Amino acid sequence: MRGCLAVYRRELLILKKKLLKQTASMSVSPLLYLVAFGLGMGQGVQVEGRSYMEFLIPGLIAMSSMIQAFAIASEINIARFYWRIFEEFQAAPIRNIAYVTGEVLAGITRALLAVALIIVIALLSGVALSYNLYFWLAVVLNSFLFASLAVGLAMLVKSHADQALLTNFFITPMAFLGGTFFPVDRMPPWAQQVLNLLPLTHAAKTIRSAAFGLEPAASSYLLLAGLGIGLFVLAFLCVNRARE
Amino acid sequence: MIKIENLSKDYRTIQALKGINLHVREGELFAYLGPNGSGKTTTIKILTGLAYPTAGDAYVHGYHVVKETLEAKKQCGLVPQTFNLDHELTVHENLDIHGRLFHMPASRRAARIDELLAYVDLAERRHSPVKQLSGGMKRRVMVARALMHAPRILFLDEPTVGLDPTIRRRIWSLVKKIQQNGSTIFLTTHYIEEAEFLAERVAFLDDGRIVALDTPQNLMARLGVWALDEIVDGNMETTFFRSREEANRHLGRQQGGFTLRRVNLEDVFLAVTGKKVGP
DSSP: OHHHHHHHHHHHHHHHHTHHHHHHHHHHHHHHHIIIIIIIITTTOEETTEEHHHHHHHHHHHHHHHHHHHTHHHHHHIIIIISOTHHHHHTSSOOHHHHHHHHHHHHHHHHHHHHHHHHHHHHHTTOOOOOOHHHHHHHHHHHHHHHHHHHHHHHHOSSHHHHHHHIIIIIHHHHHHSSSSSOGGGSOHHHHHHHTTSHHHHHHHHHHHHHTTOOOOHHHHHHHHHHHHHHHHHHHHHHHHHOO | OEEEEEEEEEETTEEEEEEEEEEEOTTOEEEEEOOTTSSHHHHHHHHTTSSOOSEEEEEETTEETTTTHHHHHHTEEEEOSSOOSOTTSBHHHHHHHHHHHTTOOHHHHHHHHHHHHHHTTOGGGTTSBGGGSOHHHHHHHHHHHHHTTOOSEEEEESTTTTOOHHHHHHHHHHHHHHHHTTOEEEEEESOHHHHHHHOSEEEEEETTEEEEEEOHHHHHHTTOSEEEEEEETTEEEEEEESSHHHHHHHHTTOOSOEEEEEOOHHHHHHHHHSSOSOO
16 A cells, blocks of 8 residues: 555656646647637537537546546656656565556546646636536546556557557547547447447546436446456556566 | 575577576675676566566575565665666655655654765755756765665665766765675676775676676686786787786886786686676
């Protein structure tokens, strides 16, 4: 437990040092999407009986929590390949599970910070949504899933460039196709089947339902939790592979 | 304190260690000498839990480095060859995180940081970000960090590589001081004078094998006391002599340029392997 907190504290210290830059950087994409899609394209558009802005913001929350949780992989890779701090963790008497837990917690923290920023932007835009317990549970599960995926992949890649490739192939397509900007139900049936395989599709649906004050499907929570636990176990198994 | 039995390590196509056997005694300053790629860092990585051996066993303070890895790691402090400090964090924060990773309580961490920063003469830089420090200062922070949890064995992997001669000597004084306080030190280096100045015993490593192991004095005495370097037919040749008189007699017949000097560990390594230790 103390090992996990040490790893987590280090990530928090790094985040604190770069908080202003990080906050600005985390706000740029959601702001651009809100302006371009929400105010520009979506003006006067109704989706599922709500304004496009109301539809879009929960999607952006799902997307940003995914991106920021996954971004812990970059921090790990900088520490591993550039500063070589991973050696310091490996030489310490801490279990692999403590290391993975610390990094996953750091990923979740980053994601929650990004979500808080979007909520502030939403409030400033005059969009009122329900940020209830169901909402936060879905956000945390989504962040947990993608932070676990990030830690696992960060242990497997051999360079920082490999990490960028994985982001391009997995995260970017999911960000656009996982129900962030449009309802997946409007896609052709074959596309719906494919998109329903993406965890972000379920996260976006669940977060959106909760934010609209509806009761989200329990199956979506179970799916996110199950997949998250599976990826967490995989991340744990991958730590030894990072050793020579 | 350190026991290594038939230790081997393969990296896909390269056999980095080929059945090493070694015993380092408690409180000893032991130097592990060899050219780049001879297996020095690989040995340290296995002993400190950063790499798995392919075959053989290794123990630090009685703990098996693979089967009892967490206990074994608690016994070790590591100063790796490459700088691996958190550049975004301050000196104090780097040491504090290390203390947390080694499960030190807050009160002990605070006291130990004060003590170590005074020890490495960096008390005034405690709140400086690491990125603002010079190479020599960073190395001293790394030594302080490795000593944070009061390890029984300190592993120094090429601790002075890339440092200027003045800073190098300062690090040597620090290493001597640490050993005088009772720590066992396992030092890898390819600087001959570093091993000669610091080590009580030296192992020569070549191509993954230990080719000689003894005190520097005994190793050098195998060749003689004086070494005469001379150019013969365009090639440098070195002749060894037991006494100055013997060397002088030989010099009496000399006509070309020559250098008469004391035998050093480089001569021993060259005699054993036919290679130079340095880069």
